[in-house]
Every structure is written in structure tokens, then in C-alpha cells.
Amino acid sequence: MTASVYHLQLHLDGQQFISFKSTQTINSIVNNPMIRKTMLTEFFVMNRENKDAKKLNLLYKEFSKYFVWSKQYKMWTRRKQGAFIGRIVTCHPIEGERYYLRLLLMNIRGPKSYQHLLTVNGVCCTTFREAAEKRGLLQCDNNLVDCMLEAVRYQIPYSLRRLFATLLVYCNPANPKELWNQFEDSISEDFKILPNLNSKQIRHMALNHINDILHSMGRDINEFTLTPERILASSAAREAQDSHFERNIIVREEDLLLETKLNDDQRKAYDIILDRIFKNKCGAFFIDGPEGTGKTFLYRALLATIRSKGFVALATTTFGVAASILPGG
Numbered sequence: 001m002t003a004s005v006y007h008l009q010l011h012l013d014g015q016q017f018i019s020f021k022s023t024q025t026i027n028s029i030v031n032n033p034m035i036r037k038t039m040l041t042e043f044f045v046m047n048r049e050n051k052d053a054k055k056l057n058l059l060y061k062e063f064s065k066y067f068v069w070s071k072q073y074k075m076w077t078r079r080k081q082g083a084f085i086g087r088i089v090t091c092h093p094i095e096g097e098r099y100y101l102r103l104l105l106m107n108i109r110g111p112k113s114y115q116h117l118l119t120v121n122g123v124c125c126t127t128f129r130e131a132a133e134k135r136g137l138l139q140c141d142n143n144l145v146d147c148m149l150e151a152v153r154y155q156i157p158y159s160l161r162r163l164f165a166t167l168l169v170y171c172n173p174a175n176p177k178e179l180w181n182q183f184e185d186s187i188s189e190d191f192k193i194l195p196n197l198n199s200k201q202i203r204h205m206a207l208n209h210i211n212d213i214l215h216s217m218g219r220d221i222n223e224f225t226l227t228p229e230r231i232l233a234s235s236a237a238r239e240a241q242d243s244h245f246e247r248n249i250i251v252r253e254e255d256l257l258l259e260t261k262l263n264d265d266q267r268k269a270y271d272i273i274l275d276r277i278f279k280n281k282c283g284a285f286f287i288d289g290p291e292g293t294g295k296t297f298l299y300r301a302l303l304a305t306i307r308s309k310g311f312v313a314l315a316t317t318t319f320g321v322a323a324s325i326l327p328g329g
């Protein structure tokens with residue numbers, strides 16, 4: 001006999017997904033009390049009001065072993081039969097607060113509300129991260145180990161490498177080397193089946209791929225000293241770092257407003273150039289005019305518009321001083 005899996009909803013307060021019919025009015029949707037009820041909010045309610053739930057004092061993931069969720073009535077009732085395994089839907093560390101909420105739910109028994117999860121020794125923390133920290137859940141890398149262990153169960157090595165890189169960058173592991181040693185095998189699994197590779201080469205391939213990912217986040221694997229040997233950045237990694245730099249140029253508010261101030265000639269050039277870019281057509285343009293007539297002004301407006309739409313715009317000139325007056329030049 002196999003047990004069914006319950007996917008337990010995970011959401012911050014008031015941020016649950018809701019479904020409604022397109023014919024419904026916004027008022028009828030917002031005023032429907034049922035949309036406020038989810039597996040999680042009702043788990044809290046049960047821990048406050050239900051005698052059995054209070055006595056059992058369960059973790060969220062254990063709850064579906066003893067209680068059944070009714071989708072129709074949006075409520076938990078006592079289970080009479082069947083074996084169910086509860087799994088809180090996964091959440092990437094990059095999601096921040098939702099990730100720390102999950103961490104608290106994985107560790108705190110019988111929580112009665114979001115507020116309850118935020119409260120440590122009688123003091124209400126402002127974030128779930130702070131609460132997790134105060135409860136000692138972030139002191140060592142246990143939560144990161146748990147996160148990787150869970151991912152190993154169903155993610156392919158390629159995704160594990162992405163996750164590992166994300167943990168390095170966003171979760172500040174206390175001991176990255178230890179984390180690497182523990183998961184190197186699973187992380188390198190797909191390279192192991194390639195012919196004629198020894199263990200050193202397999203490790204190198206995995207580390208190289210992680211380095212490519214880290215470079216796309218503006219970091220380098222050598223910062224984390226996972227292994228004694230230095231990993232040289234591949235051309236893909238260097239490219240990723242360049243594009244990370246380009247994508248992270250901050251577009252100033254005032255540059256975004258330049259577009260609204262263009263004169264007729266500037267506007268004409270602006271429209272023609274952007275039309276080519278956004279229609280993905282190639283083109284080369286030569287803009288000329290006496291000094292002080294607004295060429296740089298036009299370039300700045302173009303760079304701001306292109307970058308604000310998530311495109312990469314490289315500002316280069318034949319000599320350095322000219323480049324330095326362009327944002328990101």
C-alpha cells in the first residue's frame with residue numbers, strides 16, 4: 001500500500017492564491033469569507049480551537065496524518081482512515097520571508113497564528129527571518145542541509161547546482177565546504193555517467209557549472225573555498241558576469257524622464273532607433289550635430305529606456321572620457 005501525499009499550502013498572511021469566475025464582481029470576491037480560509041489558516045484555527053489538535057500538538061507536515069482537508073468546506077476534520085503524508089509546498093530560499101515561514105512551520109509544533117510563529121520568548125519579531133534566527137534555526141547550516149536533502153529527493157543534478165549556488169549567495173552558509181562535501185555526490189550525479197572521466201574531472205565539471213551560475217549572480221566560486229584548488233572562470237562565466245554587470249546598472253529616475261523632454265529631432269531619432277530594437281531588427285545609426293545640440297541627451301534617454309525594459313545596452317566610445325559621461329559607459 002502506498003500513502004498519498006498532501007501538498008500543504010504555504011503563504012504569507014493574506015497572500016494566498018484565490019480562484020474566481022470572470023463573471024464575479026470584485027466586491028463579491030473580496031467579501032467572500034471562504035477566500036480567507038486555506039489549509040494553513042485553518043491549521044492555525046484548529047490549533048487554537050480543536051481539542052484533539054491541541055492535545056496532539058502537531059507540526060504542519062504531520063497534520064494530514066490525523067486530519068482530513070475538505071476542499072469544499074475549507075476545513076480540517078478528524079481522519080478516520082487512510083494514510084497520508086503531508087508535504088509543505090517547496091519554497092526557494094530566494095523567496096525570503098516565505099522561506100523562513102516554511103522553516104518555522106517545519107520546526108514549531110501547534111502554532112496558533114502567524115503572530116505566534118513570530119513570537120520568541122514573549123517578544124514579537126518583525127520578520128520570520130528574525131524569528132527563525134532567534135529560535136536558533138539559522139545558527140548552523142541545518143536549514144540549508146534540510147533544504148538540499150529535500151531537493152535531492154526530486155530534483156535533477158542540474159537544478160541542484162542552481163540551488164546550491166543560490167544557497168551560497170543568498171543564505172550565507174556558515175560552512176560552505178561542509179555543505180559541498182555533503183552534497184557533492186548528488187550534485188555531480190549527471191557527470192558521473194559520462195564516459196572516461198575520473199573523479200577529479202567530474203568534480204571539476206560540477207564546480208565549473210556552479211561557478212558559471214555564481215558569475216551570473218555577480219559572485220565567484222573561489223570566494224567560498226569549497227576545494228583547495230582554484231577554479232578558473234570559464235568563458236561562459238566571464239560572459240555571465242559581464243551581463244550581470246550590465247543588467248544591474250541602475251537607471252536613474254531623471255534619465256527615465258529625459259524621454260519626455262526630447263525636442264522634435266531627438267524624438268525622431270529616438271523613435272526610429274527604439275522601433276528597430278524592440279522589433280528585434282538590426283540597424284546602425286549615425287547621429288551628428290554641432291556641439292551642445294543634445295546628442296548625449298538623446299543617448300542617455302535611449303540607454304534609460306532600453307535598460308528599464310530589461311534589455312542590455314552597452315555604451316562604448318572610442319575614447320574613455322566620452323564613455324565616462326554615459327551611464328554604464
Ligand SMILES: Nc1ncnc2c1ncn2[C@@H]1O[C@H](COP(=O)(O)OP(=O)(O)OP(=O)(O)O)[C@@H](O)[C@H]1O
Binds near residue numbers: 262266292294295296
Ligand atoms: N531636449 C532637451 N531638453 C532640455 N535640455 C536639453 C535637451 N537636449 C539637450 N539639452 C541640454 O543641452 C546641453 C547640451 O546637450 P548635450 O550635452 O547632450 O549635447 P551634445 O550634442 O552631446 O554636446 P557635445 O557634442 O559637446 O558633446 C545639456 O545641458 C543638455 O542637458
